[in-house]
Amino acid sequence: MSDITVRHNPGRDRFEVLDAGNVIGKAAYKEYNGGASPQRIFYHTVINEEYGGQGLAGQLATVALDETVKAGRGIVPVCPFIKKVLTKHPEYAGNTVRVAPAHLEFLDTALASARTRA
Secondary structure, eight states: OOSEEEEEEGGGTEEEEEETTEEEEEEEEEEEOSSSSOEEEEEEEEEOGGGTTSSHHHHHHHHHHHHHHHTTOEEEEOSHHHHHHHHHOGGGGGGBOOOOHHHHHHHHHHHHHHHHHO
């Protein structure tokens, strides 16, 4: 772990872990404004296999969740890893939004739209 950093890349709707400037992991989300307040739906977190077991996914999740709270957005945990992190960190409970069918429908539509543009 030489030059590891975590950054928010809002242009790509994700938080990223970088090693010497190369993306080695991400926590992907979609912004959702259909609720009572703005929310961020986290749907996929991954770290490149060769970087596994170093705690990078946990660091990534912490930065992503902290910045989401700081931005005044609710956390919608569709991603299994983010769900797991939230169960271990009750300090985020007040900012967590229960996943609803509307979230899943929105996410399906948003991801399908992104695939057709690619």
